[in-house]
Amino acid sequence: MERLSFTYPAREAVARRVHVGVVGSGDLEVLLEPSADEDAHVAVTTSVEGFATVWKHVLDRFFTRFEGAAAIEINDFGATPGVVLLRLEQAVEALRA
Amino acid sequence: MSTAGERQRFLARPSFIELDARERACAILDPGTFRELAGPFDRLKSPWLPLQGVVAQADDGVVIARGSIEGRSAVVASIEGAYQGGSIGEVSGAKLAGALELALRDCQLGRPVRPVLLLETGGVRLQEANLGLAAIAEVHAAIVALRRHVPVVAVVAGLVGCFGGMSLAAALCSRLIVTRAARLGMNGPEVIEQEAGLAELDAGDRALIWSLMGGEQRVATGFADVLVEDDAEAIAAEVRRAFASPAGPPRSEQVETLIARLAGIDGEHPPEPAALRTLWAREA
Amino acid sequence: MGAAHTLHGIGLRWLEALTGSAGLLDSAPRTVRVADAPLGAEVARFIAIVPDPDNRFPRARAGEVGLDEALGLARQVRRTIAEDAQRGPRPIIALVDVTSQAYGRREELLGIHLAGAAAVDAYASARLAGHPLIALLVGKAISGGFLTHGYQANRILALDSPEVLIHAMSQQSAARVTRRTVEELEQLGAQVAPMAYDVRSYAKLGLLHRLIGGVNAAAPAPGDLERVRAELIAAVVEARAAPRDLSSRLTSAAALAGRAASIAVRRRLAEQWDAP
Numbered sequence: 104m105e106r107l108s109f110t111y112p113a114r115e116a117v118a119r120r121v122h123v124g125v126v127g128s129g130d131l132e133v134l135l136e137p138s139a140d141e142d143a144h145v146a147v148t149t150s151v152e153g154f155a156t157v158w159k160h161v162l163d164r165f166f167t168r169f170e171g172a173a174a175i176e177i178n179d180f181g182a183t184p185g186v187v188l189l190r191l192e193q194a195v196e197a198l199r200a
Numbered sequence: 201m202s203t204a205g206e207r208q209r210f211l212a213r214p215s216f217i218e219l220d221a222r223e224r225a226c227a228i229l230d231p232g233t234f235r236e237l238a239g240p241f242d243r244l245k246s247p248w249l250p251l252q253g254v255v256a257q258a259d260d261g262v263v264i265a266r267g268s269i270e271g272r273s274a275v276v277a278s279i280e281g282a283y284q285g286g287s288i289g290e291v292s293g294a295k296l297a298g299a300l301e302l303a304l305r306d307c308q309l310g311r312p313v314r315p316v317l318l319l320e321t322g323g324v325r326l327q328e329a330n331l332g333l334a335a336i337a338e339v340h341a342a343i344v345a346l347r348r349h350v351p352v353v354a355v356v357a358g359l360v361g362c363f364g365g366m367s368l369a370a371a372l373c374s375r376l377i378v379t380r381a382a383r384l385g386m387n388g389p390e391v392i393e394q395e396a397g398l399a400e401l402d403a404g405d406r407a408l409i410w411s412l413m414g415g416e417q418r419v420a421t422g423f424a425d426v427l428v429e430d431d432a433e434a435i436a437a438e439v440r441r442a443f444a445s446p447a448g449p450p451r452s453e454q455v456e457t458l459i460a461r462l463a464g465i466d467g468e469h470p471p472e473p474a475a476l477r478t479l480w481a482r483e484a
Numbered sequence: 485m486g487a488a489h490t491l492h493g494i495g496l497r498w499l500e501a502l503t504g505s506a507g508l509l510d511s512a513p514r515t516v517r518v519a520d521a522p523l524g525a526e527v528a529r530f531i532a533i534v535p536d537p538d539n540r541f542p543r544a545r546a547g548e549v550g551l552d553e554a555l556g557l558a559r560q561v562r563r564t565i566a567e568d569a570q571r572g573p574r575p576i577i578a579l580v581d582v583t584s585q586a587y588g589r590r591e592e593l594l595g596i597h598l599a600g601a602a603a604v605d606a607y608a609s610a611r612l613a614g615h616p617l618i619a620l621l622v623g624k625a626i627s628g629g630f631l632t633h634g635y636q637a638n639r640i641l642a643l644d645s646p647e648v649l650i651h652a653m654s655q656q657s658a659a660r661v662t663r664r665t666v667e668e669l670e671q672l673g674a675q676v677a678p679m680a681y682d683v684r685s686y687a688k689l690g691l692l693h694r695l696i697g698g699v700n701a702a703a704p705a706p707g708d709l710e711r712v713r714a715e716l717i718a719a720v721v722e723a724r725a726a727p728r729d730l731s732s733r734l735t736s737a738a739a740l741a742g743r744a745a746s747i748a749v750r751r752r753l754a755e756q757w758d759a760p
Binding site: 242244246248251293298299324326334341364367368370372384385386387394412423452453458465466467468470 | 539540541542543551552555558559562585587588589590591592593594595596597598599600601602604605606608609611612627628630631632635636650651652653657658660661662672675676677678679680686689691729730733743744745746748749750752753754756757759
């Protein structure tokens with residue numbers, strides 16, 4: 104198990120909180136809520152150790168399209184980068200719904 | 201499927217099994233009444249899993265939802281089978297027991313609450329062993345006490361099934377609804393194979409497993425009340441029906457009947473599952 | 485096998501020691517032993533599960549709670565409730581030494597989960613009917629064995645003895661499932677209290693009403709019996725004065741730390757129960 108944290112600049116406030124996914128095999132859950140400051144913060148807990156660089160790449164990519172000041176908690180049970188992006192996008196979709 | 205129309209309806213029906221725990225609770229409650237308690241943002245996580253290097257889920261795999269069923273106050277406890285096999289740890293077990301205890305309190309105060317358990321669990325979470333087992337004993341205690349005030353309705357839909365101490369919880373309920381995909385048993389097939397050997401039970405033999413503990417067999421031999429299709433609307437309708445019709449005496453109280461029907465069984469060579477159906481043909 | 489057999493006989497030894505009877509009844513299988521004996525100023529009913537190498541169900545021959553055992557418990561406890569319906573409910577003492585539930589194909593086919601539920605139901609019903617229900621852990625209290633025989637008690641007492649082992653799965657099985665050695669499991673138990681098997685770790689969780697020290701579980705001496713009787717009598721008095729539920733397992737001093745999450749979850753549920 105490994106814990107990682109990332110911070111990204113944000114440009115707009117996040118109005119509500121959303122939860123998607125499950126900490127099941129090859130999957131993850133995302134808890135997204137308003138950030139306490141003006142930045143976006145991501146706290147990752149993952150069952151797979153040694154993939155900090157991959158997480159950074161995935162999140163860099165996500166934050167090129169998402170500018171919300173969100174506090175995002177990710178609890179991961181071995182999801183692939185594709186599934187991580189899918190869940191994050193699903194969370195954003197739920198946020199805008 | 202005999203006609204194209206039936207086939208189309210079969211394909212169009214909303215699966216219950218494919219829903220996650222939250223969606224299942226939603227499907228049981230009256231539309232628009234779902235309100236989650238101690239949800240993911242309350243972050244009541246397992247204190248024990250991270251100590252053993254296991255990632256914890258924010259709701260510990262149990263969704264507790266208040267709402268109504270046919271306009272009457274209700275609580276649904278729904279287990280997420282995809283997280284740790286639906287296993288019962290300290291937090292998830294306390295959510296189940298705590299919700300039932302509050303429903304009991306309300307019933308005692310003259311405010312009936314309709315309790316529904318959506319069971320999808322392998323039993324005690326091994327990483328939280330004694331606290332999971334203790335919580336299951338508290339779930340048992342709460343069901344027995346609550347059942348005196350209001351029917352306690354359980355659904356085992358699949359795909360995990362319902363095992364371990366939670367299979368006893370299912371058997372304590374006033375009404376038990378299952379699908380063909382459900383399995384209900386005290387010991388999971390893998391555990392039996394490991395403990396007693398392949399000659400006792402081949403856990404990989406799906407047909408054998410379902411013939412012993414599948415939903416259809418359990419209804420046919422009187423261990424469950426209703427067999428439903430994997431259809432969210434049909435399952436919700438059966439739950440409503442369970443509260444609408446008066447429940448008979450719970451099967452776990454039928455001790456002398458159970459002893460009498462077991463007395464005729466050869467302990468070394470019991471009947472095959474199909475023969476047991478005939479022998480224990482369910483009384484209508 | 486000799487040592488294992490001795491351990492499995494602990495329940496019977498305590499039944500005989502506390503009641504002077506082996507507790508064989510026509511209405512129960514040889515594995516379910518029931519005897520009455522004075523406890524303070526009243527008579528209490530003692531119940532023990534004992535192994536039977538000739539059990540008609542092959543997977544229940546080593547002290548497991550099988551189909552007949554669970555239904556036998558249910559019948560005896562329900563008879564006790566019925567017998568006492570017109571007089572005061574007497575104390576029921578569950579002497580606990582159970583290796584587990586029976587694991588077998590026959591057991592699943594014939595619905596051991598319902599038999600187990602019947603035992604749980606009977607014990608819980610006895611408690612709700614006002615019987616002070618006391619579990620005394622003298623040996624193993626494992627998994628479905630403990631759920632069906634002891635875990636519905638108002639008060640759980642245990643001997644502070646290495647023979648007393650409490651868990652959701654036997655050490656050997658857990659080692660196989662988790663691919664760890666028994667030694668590794670013991671190390672884990674030392675770090676993670678609910679994973680431990682020993683009774684002192686169990687006491688830290690707050691589920692235990694009393695840990696009785698200095699008693700030889702395998703061979704109780706007369707002085708041991710007097711002390712255990714005194715503890716049982718005290719537990720009966722406390723059970724009669726307390727609610728008929730299991731709430732004492734959440735309010736004990738040890739539970740505040742050992743079951744902090746169990747308490748926190750209930751508090752949160754209560755806060756959010758009614759719509760704002």
